[in-house]
Amino acid sequence: MIAALALVGGIYAAFAPSTAASGEPVLDGAAKQGQLLYNDSCISCHGNNGQGVEGRGPSLIGVGSAAVEFQVTTGRMPATRQEAQAERKTPVFTDEQAQEIGAYIQALGGGPQLPEGTDLRGDNIAAGGELFRVNCSSCHSFGAGGGALSSGKFAPSLDESTDREMYAAMLTGPQNMPVFGDNQLSPQEKRDIIAYVQNMKAHADQGGLGIGRIGPVSEGLVIFLVGMVVLIFATLWIAGKS
Amino acid sequence: MTDTTHHAAGHAADEEFDADDPRMTRFDLVREGARRDGVEIVHYEPRFPVPGTRREKRIVRSLALMFLLVGLFATAFVVIYIAWPWHYSISNDNAKWFTPILGLTLGLSLALLGVAMITWGKKLLPEEIAVQDRHDGPSDSTEAKLTGQTILNMGDELGLKRRPVLGLAALAGLAPLGAVAAAPIIGGLIKDPHTTGPKLADGQKSSILTTTGWTPTEANPGPIALTREDGTKIRPEDVSVGGQMTVFPGIPGGASNEYADSPTLLIHLRDDDAAALEATLINENKGPVEGFNWKNYVAYSKICTHAGCPASLYEQQTNILLCPCHQSQFKITNNARPIFGPATRRLPMLPLALDPEGFFVAGIVQKDGSIVPSGYTVPVGPGFWERSDKIS
């Protein structure tokens, strides 16, 4: 009995995430690599052991490797300046390095993780579309081109987003994006949404040039800048200035 | 010259003209016809008086080419219309070319036809300048007087002046007839908003302006469960911290457009944000709002109080809910009060409770733990004239 307790206790102690932020966590290979990378780049704003620095960077305890992967593979982190919202830019780290940093942060404080495997695309595009329109299009717009939020913030375009990035974003709710946990949008539903978005991006517009897929604004510009301009030139040719 | 003398002179010239005179050229006849229509052709220069010049042949050739191209493009349109694999399917990559190619062929065919016609007009038709008299201004004064007197005579013939009773009787009779014409259109269309809502649980009539799908009615006395779009009920752990979910009343058709004023946003706030909200609610505890949140969960109407669009852009860190239509912004932790944009009223809060099975329902928790079914306690959506709640 005691041995069983000791065994369970030992196993628990070995595998439990470290809750003592000040203590040195137990790190495996990837997480150790991640720590080296973290201490080189991220520590200046996010502090020792991911605790955060007042006025510079929030604590990363509990954000999970998914959040780290999202921010780093899209190049948003490391951020180059303080602004209303971090922007996607050329990533500093490779995908593998991003996963290593993620493993380190996961070891520090736990949190949501991306599922195993590389197949994050579902097969029910129609269901994904319904979910996209109820949950996502209000910020990212029907054509996934992005949209403005208040005071300089914005929901980015999904044009460059990969399956992994979209999954991670839904799971972790980066910056002002709401969190869509697995109880709200099941992994299958997330996969279906990703399938819908990628299908929409891949398939060309059926009616000609998409002109941004943002609707009446670009249509109004086209009718004046293309339609009326050409027709007015035609009137000048037909009747001139007599 | 006044109009009449001009006219008379014209008539005299008309009579003198002999259309059968063999010395008249065709253009003389044309000129005379124009003159009778008040038109003087002051300049008329055929562009190619000498037939067969190189210039003329070149223009004719280019016009002929244009017309041939018109036919070519039109034929291409018909051929592609019939033969192209146009039907949409996931694997058919050629379908996306159907519309652009049709547009190109039809557009070029028509545009070239237009260009050809105009080139014909500009380059081949004679250069001409014609002048036409306007003959504007009021009618001849005699004519005007004659017409005026004719109209007055009509009035005399009808004899309303002598028979005032007739006029009055006609008016008195016709007025209701006018109402007859208007009655079906207006009467048939008119619908009373104040009494045509669903029947309430106590049998009373309701107004569509103050009821939603969450209102307990005779048919659905409640407490009505919060459901997703597919109808499944919702537990607290379904919404993560910093997350929001669109929920609908758990009644038949609750997620459809039949209850277009019922979509609700269920938000799971962080601890400190929830505390800020609670403080606001306690502060406001004068009106119907009495802490309808359930722990850190709060539900607000998704229907913007400005013009009715779904206000759904939730910024989880700033706790601002933005409506995309006219950019009204609502501060969730301040009880969804508008802080920017044209909206003037806060979003109504849906009273949240947890039923014995652990699902969210719409109702007010009483002191003894029981749940009184309740929908929104203020009207949902845009404002209207009869709205008499003074709080915002």
Added chain:
Amino acid sequence: MKKPKVDIAALPGASAREIDDRLQVATPLRRLFNKVFPDHWSFLLGEIALYSFIVLLLTGTFLALFFDPSMQEVVYNGSYVPLKGISMSRAYETTLNLSFDVRGGLIMRQMHHWAALLFMAAIVVHMLRVFFTGAFRKPRELNWIIGLSLFWLGFTEGFAGYSLPDDALSGTGLRIASAIMLSIPVVGSWVTTSLFNGEFPGQDILPRLYILHVLLVPAILLVLITVHMALLVKQKHTQWPGPGRTNHNVVGIRMFPAFSVKAGGFFMIVFGMIALLGGIFQINPIWLFGPYKAAVVSAASQPDWYVMFLDGSTRLMPPWEFRGSLFGYHYYTLPPLFWPTVVLPGILTVLPMLYPFMEARWNKDRQSHHLLQRPRDVPNRTALGAMAVSFYLVLTLSGGNDVIADKFHISLNAMTWAGRVGLLIIPPLAYYVTHRICLGLQQHDREVLAHGVETGIIKRLPDGRFMEIHQPLADVDHHGDGDGHGQLEYAGWVVPKKMNRVGALPPTERGFFRPVEDATQREDGHVPEMSAEEKHQAEILSGD
């Protein structure tokens, strides 16, 4: 028996005689053929609207054969995979069918929608031309009012039209329309409940909008367009001042064949343009929007461009709501939506209709005008027009302020404030600047009339001064101090300001596709004779 011979050559003449026996068409027909139309590019703008309308009728008829405005809920089972199995209204389903399952349906839909946008754009440009040249003055006030009515009817027709597919974007617009009606004092709730036959959206709004869109409004449009053109034919077109033109004649080309060929050709060009737009540029991709559901909305939600100014006015309106009890009886609310969406369009409808009469009263002008005015010659009106246009532009741009904010990385809140402040500041600024520009242009005209055209040739005088040689436009007055002022009066038409416009130099480029080297290669082989004066000038300018 002899077979009766049909003389083909005499057929047209014989038919004409038969028709004339019955209808006496000889004189009226010739009167029509000989009608004179003045020639200027700006007179063709209204035609763009007319031809777009015809295209709308043609494409609309095709669409009506496949569209069903029913709001009954169905499950989609057509070709478009991303919507398969989704529940939607029949209206949305038939629109999807047109887009994916009817041969050529998509280009018809797109042509129809582009033609509608072009119709409204042409009306606005045409209206501005009429306004800035003063063509609305007596006797054409009625035509001006009809034209404004055509704009608002087209507005209604377009709104009804793009709401018919019942997609999420236009459905949101219908929701806002319902809220607008709701905001009307006293009767608002009755108006919206009656129109929608119950609560929004109900089951009847689309069939009602359909009848409005395919029957009622097109009928009124046809009647008004016919009256508009009939008035134009009766009163004859206005014309620019110039040589031989008076207030009592029309100088131009006759209707047949010259004018009709040009008009018919232009019809084909407009039609072709609509076809090109309909094929090349996607418009209203409703399959991306999904069917209308009350909980669904998109960032970047706007109405079509001609409604966008109302969206802008709604976004900019501050949250000013009036609440209070009337006569101590009941407590009432006047929502802020009322002012930018009901009162503003009301003012914008009535005020322009009254403008011709107001301007006539200000100027104490009771005469009939058939000669146009150059915008620079009426600085007050032109500046007023610039003010109106800038007001309209600020509103329209504000209607798209979230798109501008997103694409140019500007704060959304800042865009709203920029619109609010801009709406008040930019119109008066536009008035002032336009007025000054008009005055400047007028002054330059008179300067050139007095001093002649600048030749660009600088001459040095013996005492060392530099001066530019000016080419006088008329005989120079050598009396008195002989300062060389011309005697010309401004005649209301363009003053030539370049040497190649007074015939002293050949025009810069002749020929359309290839430049033509010398005058002998003119298209019609006609070599103009140079006058002695012109030869003299050419000598000076050749530099020998």
